Structure formats: structure tokens, C-alpha cells
Amino acid sequence: MSSNQIEYSSKNEAQSKASVISFHGLKYETAFGPKRQKEQKKILRNVSGVFEPGLNAIMGPSGCGKTSLLDLLAKRRDVRPDEVSGQVLLNGREYPKCFKQLTGYVVQDDVVFGSLTVKENIIFAANLRLKTSSAKERDEIVRDLLSELNLDKCADTRLGTELIKGVSGGEKKRCHLATEMITQPQILFLDEPTTGLDAYMSYSVMSSLRQLADNRGCTIIFNIDQPRLYIYTMFDKLHLLSCFGQTVYHGKAQHALRYFANLGLICESHNNPADFFLDIIMENSDSGEVLQNSGRDNLAMKFDNDRRGDIVTSFKSDQIVVSYPNSDHDEEEVIDKKNLPKMFQDSAEALQMLSECDQILSLSQNYKLEQIRNKNKNNFSVGFILQVLFLMQRQVKDFVRNPEACFLPPIVAIASGLVCGIVWFDLQLTGTGFQNYFGALINAVMILCFQNIAAVEIFIRGRAIFMHELSNGYYSYFAFFVSKMLSDMLLMQFLPTLLFVNFFYWMAGLPSDFGIYIFSILTGIVLCMCSSAIACLFSIALNDVSMAANLMSKTLILSFLFAGLMVNIASVSKGLSWLQYISIVRYGINCLSIPIIGPANFCGERSFKLENGTTLSGNICVSGRDLLDDQDMPYKGEEKWFNLGMVVVIWAVIIIMSFGKLLTLKKRK
Incomplete structure (x- = not known):
């Protein structure tokens, strides 16, 4: 038995709880460019290696495939079967279905809520990802994590937004790390954990990772660009890639300099090893361009x-x-x-690496994977109702702490109600009163619809956070969608609509009938919900706020055009006339006109000229229902409910379309 086998056998007890990732002959290529001119590009070429508990670094020049390798190991990249070949194993076996529950993934950008404090972000992750039933146990886990990652002092400080100054970059990165460590994962992946941080903050983050690896025995795998010397010395294992996705070195990080020195590539004492590796890879990169990892003398x-x-x-x-x-x-x-890739293939380090891979396969029965038992069919830690409640709780906090979202809509609603109330103050049922009444209701409907254009940002702003949390199994698509709709309705729709309708309704002197008043509020809320659903659809379908807002405004203008107010629908071609049946403006005006104008009588001095030329004048009353008939709005008491129901139907259809589009979004890191 070899020394390596003795070493592995002596560690069987430790390995029973350890997680070892091995990859064997991994190849990855994908197509780039326009659909008709796509070209195949090879990203990884026959890459192999073993990552054990400790700090495992993936390094190489920009574009060499570091992130691709990390994503493939973490099972975070959607690839077709024909794009990838080779094996990626966990403890010598195929990845289990619960793999994502065993792992954490820290993306390069910090996807955490800036309006929440450090502790609140970690508590949110604990509530959705821990199965412990006791809140006390969750609080204890959060407290231990804050202490372990040196976040105690900033625990009650907000992370920070564009308008609010928050914690430092290193503290934000460690907070993101804490949200992934909350489940005590056996394996942790990090995409460039030091990007955007200064030297001290980078050292702080890497020290925390070193501590996690030592204290918890985690297998930590990350890609990193040119770390400083004192960071490099923390690494346990190093995997170097060439410019074209080939393995240049795989082994212990502290042995890398000795390996290259044996090849005649000596690092100066004053030089940083990470910079040295990048220099020699770039200087010898031509050979990698055509090398296909063949072992022949005449290679390519x-x-x-x-x-x-x-x-x-x-x-x-x-x-x-x-x-x-x-x-x-x-x-x-x-x-x-x-020819660095070829030289590594022929080296003793490569033979040792392949030997380790073979031993992992042969000793796979000695590894015991800690399976996570989950009673939920969808493998979520908490049920649907709790997911919605925790999501809404976070959204309420974010709303209250965002001055623009919290205070601006009510202020705008009050201002709009006051202006409209002043313009149409105390409307009278005179001979010309119908025009004023009808104009006031049209204006009210347009304001209720257009006030939600800003809602297109509702999903775009938090898209990155949603995609990351969804990929990590925080909650389901449906729970997120329901929480967004409920919070939007309660926080963004109900109060502004109530304020606008109240100021406008009573200042304009509309009927004091309580039933009509409640129906008007209900109509306003339903109209706002429908226009907000349109905004939601565009915000999910598009990832650009200005384009989504532009399309929504055009949609509402089209709805106004086919409401029958600016064009006679009967004169419109049959190919376009059907648009009147999906016009929420048309149904909204009908909803308000039928109960408010229909029962009224408009009396005033009127003149009529007969066919014989005689002119008659006098005080004549015309019923609102007759005037509505002239506007192609046949008056029937039950028609108001039909029109309101049509708005609800349109809202439901748009909501279903929005959720369907949400399901098509690919889960990302």
C-alpha cells in the first residue's frame, strides 16, 4: 500500500464528515455570437482535480474559464448535455438531489438588501433556510455567526443604499457570506470574494474564510485574481488555468513555486507568486492556443x-x-x-492528482454524506405561508426605510386629488354640468392608471437578489410572486388610491350616497391593481426601467384611445375595434359614470330649433342615463358590476401572464 493510500485510510474517520469534490476530464464549450453566426468556443479543455476541506483557489488570466469551472462545480450554470463532458463527483459519487442544500454560493456582487441591517439580512436567511422550529435557536445561530465573522459591531447598521451610507465593503461581503453560512454548509463556493475591496478588507474576508475552513472543516472553493502574498499563503490547494482553459498546475499552493522552479521558471524573492503565475502563463500562452491536451510529441x-x-x-x-x-x-x-499544459500532464504532480482521483472513486464507500431530511416535497425549509410572511415582512421594512417609496406616492396622490378637486370644485347639475362631470371622471381614471408607471421598478430593482435567493432555495416562485403582489397592493395601491379618491370625490361634490362612495373607492383600487399588474408584466419581461416605463405608458395611451372618447369605435376597422374590449380605461369610466351620472338629472336653460324654423327655449332637464346613451354607455344599474368585473378579469389574465413569464426566468447564481 502506497503512502498516499495509508494517508487516506488513516483519515477515514475525518472523511466521514468531510466533503471532497473531484472533477475528471471536464470539458466545456459553448456557442457565442448572433443566432445565425454562432461560433463554438472551447472554455475548458480536459480539466481534472480534487478539492478537499480547506481553501481551494482557482486562478488564471481573465477569460481562462475560472468562473465557468466554479459554476460547473457548484451546479450553478445551465448547460446543454452536448456542451459539457466529463465527471464532477462529490465524495466519489454523483451529486445528490439535495446538493444545493449542502452548499452555499457567494456571488461576486453583494445581493443583500441595503435598507436592512446586517443582522436583519442574516435573520431573514435563517428564517427561510433553517428547519429549527425554535426562534431562540435561530437567534443563537445568528449570534454565533455574527461573532465568528466579526460582525458584532455593525450588526445593527444598515448595509447601505444609493441614498443611505452603510457598512464598509468588507463588512457587506462578510454579511453576504453569513447568509450562505447560516445552514452550516459542507461546501462553500465564492466568485471572486475580494473584488472591489481594498487590501485590508480583502484580508479581512479571506481571514474569515480561513477561520471557517479551520473551525468547521468546510470545503471552500473560489476563484480569485492576483491576491496579495499574505492572502496567497492562506491557500491550501491551487488550480491554475492557462489562457485557453487548460490545467497548468494543480496541487498544494505552497508547492507551486517549487514545481515551476523545476521547470526553469523561478520566482524572484521580491515578486508576488500570484503575479508570477500570471506572467509565466501569459508569456507562454501561444502553445495553449492550439494544444488540445494531446500527449503526442507533435502536438498541433x-x-x-x-x-x-x-x-x-x-x-x-x-x-x-x-x-x-x-x-x-x-x-x-x-x-x-x-508548453505549460503539456509539461504539467507529464509531471509527478499530475500523476499524484490522478492517483487521488482514483482513490476517491475506490474509497467512495468510506465517505458518508450528511443527507438533509426534508418533509416538504419541494425541499424548502419552511412552508408556503411562512415564505410569503417572511418575504412581506422584509418588503415592509424596505418600504418604510425607503423615503421615496414610502412618502412620495401618498404626497403625489394628495396633490393630484387637491388639484382635481379645485378644478372641478362643487360640480352642479346644470345644463352644461354633464360635460364637467364626465370630464372629471375621465381625468380621475387616467390619474389612477398612470400613477403606477413607477411600479415598473418593483421587480427590476430586486431582480438580482430574487434570482440568487431562488437558486439557493430560499422560497418558491409562487411565494415570491404572491408576496410581491400583496405588498404592492397594500403598500403602494391602497393608501394613495384612498387619499386621491377622498380628496377628489368630496371636493368635486359627487353624490353623498355611501354605496356610490364605496364603489368609487373599490373601482379606484381595482384600476390601480390592473395598471400595476401591467407594470409588473413589463418589469418581469424587460430588464430596463426606461423601456418598461415607455411600453407601459404606450399601452395605457392605447387603452385611452379605444375607450371611445377620442374616436368613434364604429368607424374603426374590425381588425382594431376589438381593442375596446380590453381597454381598462373604457371599463373604468363606465364603472364611475353609471352610478354617479346615470341617476342624475341635468337641468338648465336650453334652446331647440324646429324644422319649420321656430325656436323653443326653456328650463329643460335631461337624465344622465340619456346622456350616457349618447356616449354609447347604455345605462343599467347592474352594468357597473359588469364593467368592474371586466377590469378584474383583465387583471387576472395579466397576473397569470406575469407569473408565466416569471417561471421562464432562468435560475442563476
Whole structure:
């Protein structure tokens, strides 16, 4: 039995709780460019390795496939079967269905709520991801995490938004890390954890990771760009990629310099190892362009055009040979560049790595994966109702702490109600009163619809957070959607609508009948909900606020156009006349006109000229129902409920479309 086998056997007890990820001959290629001009690009080429408990770093030049490798190991990238080949195993076996519950993934951007405090963000993650029934137990876990990640001092400080200054970048990154560590995952993935941080904050974050690896035995895998020396010394294992996704080195981080020194590539004492690795990879990158990980002496050929003729580039041993066969004299130029991927394949380090992979496969029965038992069919830690409640609780906090969202809509609603109330103050049932009444109701409907254009931001602003939390199993699509709709209705629709309708209704002197008043409020709320649903649909379908707002405004203008007020619907072609049946403006005006104008009588001095030329004048009363008939709004008492019901039907259809579109969004990191 070899020394490696003895070492593995002696660690069987420790490995029973450890998580080891191994990848064998991993290849990944995908298509780039327009649909008709897509080109296949190879991202990873026959990459293998083993990551054990500790800090495992993936390094290489920009565009070498570091993030792709990390995502494939973390099962966070949607790929077609024909794009990926090779094996990725957990403890020598295929990934279990509960893999995402065993792992955490910290994305490069900090996807946490800036309006919430550090502690509140972690508590939210604990509420949705921990199965412990006791709130006291959850609080204790949160308290321990705050202490372990040195977040005690800033626990009650908001993370910060564009308008509110919050915690530092390092503290925000550690807060995000805490939300992933709340489930005590066996494996933790991080996408460039030091990006955007200064030297001290980077060291603080990496020290926290080092502490987690030592105290909890976590397998921590991350990609990182050119870390400083004192950060590099924390690494346990290093995987270096070439510019073209090939393995240049895989092994213990502290042995990497010795490995390259044996190849004649010596790092100066004053040089940072991370910078040194990047330099030698870039300097010797030409050989990787055509190398397909073949073990032959004559590895690859490539052809190009030059002013002297065809250039033939070949690789013999560890040199690049450039020849010009069509020149007057057979010329041959030797470029002293090392074939680093090929040299690693032939190295003792590569043989040791492959030996480790084989031993993991043979000793897979000695690994015991801590399976997570979940009574819920959908593998969520809490049920649907609790998911909705916790989501709404967070949205209420975010709403209250956002001055623009909290105070601006009610102020705008009051101002709009006052202006409209002043313009149509104390309307009278005179001969010309119908025009004033009808104009006032049209204006009210338009304000109720257009006031929700700002709601297009409701989903776009939190899209990144939603996609990340959904991928990590915080909640279901439906729970998120229901919580958004309920919170939007209660916080953004009910109060502004109530304020506007009250100021406008009583200042304009509309009927004091309590039933009509309540129906008017109900109509206003339903109209707001419908226009908000349109905003929700565009915000889900598009990822640009200005474009979504533009399309929504055009949709409402089209609805106003086919309400029958600016054009005679009978004169419109049959191909477009059907749009009147989906016009929420048309149904909204009908809802308010039928109970308010219908029962009224408009009396005033009127003149009529007979056919014989005689003119009659006098005080004449015309019923509101007759005037509505002239506007193609046949008066019937029950018609108001029909029109309100049609708005509800349109709202329901748009809501279903919005949820359907939400389901099509791909889960991301």
C-alpha cells in the first residue's frame, strides 16, 4: 500500500464528515455570437482535480474559464448535455438531489438588501433556510455567526443604499457570506470574494474564510485574481488555468513555486507568486492556443497567412517551431516558449492528482454524506405561508426605510386629488354640468392608471437578489410572486388610491350616497391593481426601467384611445375595434359614470330649433342615463358590476401572464 493510500485510510474517520469534490476530464464549450453566426468556443479543455476541506483557489488570466469551472462545480450554470463532458463527483459519487442544500454560493456582487441591517439580512436567511422550529435557536445561530465573522459591531447598521451610507465593503461581503453560512454548509463556493475591496478588507474576508475552513472543516472553493502574498499563503490547494482553459498546475499552493522552479521558471524573492503565475502563463500562452491536451510529441498545427507565405507552427518537445515552407529558403524559427499544459500532464504532480482521483472513486464507500431530511416535497425549509410572511415582512421594512417609496406616492396622490378637486370644485347639475362631470371622471381614471408607471421598478430593482435567493432555495416562485403582489397592493395601491379618491370625490361634490362612495373607492383600487399588474408584466419581461416605463405608458395611451372618447369605435376597422374590449380605461369610466351620472338629472336653460324654423327655449332637464346613451354607455344599474368585473378579469389574465413569464426566468447564481 502506497503512502498516499495509508494517508487516506488513516483519515477515514475525518472523511466521514468531510466533503471532497473531484472533477475528471471536464470539458466545456459553448456557442457565442448572433443566432445565425454562432461560433463554438472551447472554455475548458480536459480539466481534472480534487478539492478537499480547506481553501481551494482557482486562478488564471481573465477569460481562462475560472468562473465557468466554479459554476460547473457548484451546479450553478445551465448547460446543454452536448456542451459539457466529463465527471464532477462529490465524495466519489454523483451529486445528490439535495446538493444545493449542502452548499452555499457567494456571488461576486453583494445581493443583500441595503435598507436592512446586517443582522436583519442574516435573520431573514435563517428564517427561510433553517428547519429549527425554535426562534431562540435561530437567534443563537445568528449570534454565533455574527461573532465568528466579526460582525458584532455593525450588526445593527444598515448595509447601505444609493441614498443611505452603510457598512464598509468588507463588512457587506462578510454579511453576504453569513447568509450562505447560516445552514452550516459542507461546501462553500465564492466568485471572486475580494473584488472591489481594498487590501485590508480583502484580508479581512479571506481571514474569515480561513477561520471557517479551520473551525468547521468546510470545503471552500473560489476563484480569485492576483491576491496579495499574505492572502496567497492562506491557500491550501491551487488550480491554475492557462489562457485557453487548460490545467497548468494543480496541487498544494505552497508547492507551486517549487514545481515551476523545476521547470526553469523561478520566482524572484521580491515578486508576488500570484503575479508570477500570471506572467509565466501569459508569456507562454501561444502553445495553449492550439494544444488540445494531446500527449503526442507533435502536438498541433495551425495555419496563418504572412507576407512571406504560409506559416506552419508546430510544437516539438517544449519549444515552438515556426517554419515558412513557401519562402525562397526553408526558414525555421525557434521560439523559446514552454508548453505549460503539456509539461504539467507529464509531471509527478499530475500523476499524484490522478492517483487521488482514483482513490476517491475506490474509497467512495468510506465517505458518508450528511443527507438533509426534508418533509416538504419541494425541499424548502419552511412552508408556503411562512415564505410569503417572511418575504412581506422584509418588503415592509424596505418600504418604510425607503423615503421615496414610502412618502412620495401618498404626497403625489394628495396633490393630484387637491388639484382635481379645485378644478372641478362643487360640480352642479346644470345644463352644461354633464360635460364637467364626465370630464372629471375621465381625468380621475387616467390619474389612477398612470400613477403606477413607477411600479415598473418593483421587480427590476430586486431582480438580482430574487434570482440568487431562488437558486439557493430560499422560497418558491409562487411565494415570491404572491408576496410581491400583496405588498404592492397594500403598500403602494391602497393608501394613495384612498387619499386621491377622498380628496377628489368630496371636493368635486359627487353624490353623498355611501354605496356610490364605496364603489368609487373599490373601482379606484381595482384600476390601480390592473395598471400595476401591467407594470409588473413589463418589469418581469424587460430588464430596463426606461423601456418598461415607455411600453407601459404606450399601452395605457392605447387603452385611452379605444375607450371611445377620442374616436368613434364604429368607424374603426374590425381588425382594431376589438381593442375596446380590453381597454381598462373604457371599463373604468363606465364603472364611475353609471352610478354617479346615470341617476342624475341635468337641468338648465336650453334652446331647440324646429324644422319649420321656430325656436323653443326653456328650463329643460335631461337624465344622465340619456346622456350616457349618447356616449354609447347604455345605462343599467347592474352594468357597473359588469364593467368592474371586466377590469378584474383583465387583471387576472395579466397576473397569470406575469407569473408565466416569471417561471421562464432562468435560475442563476
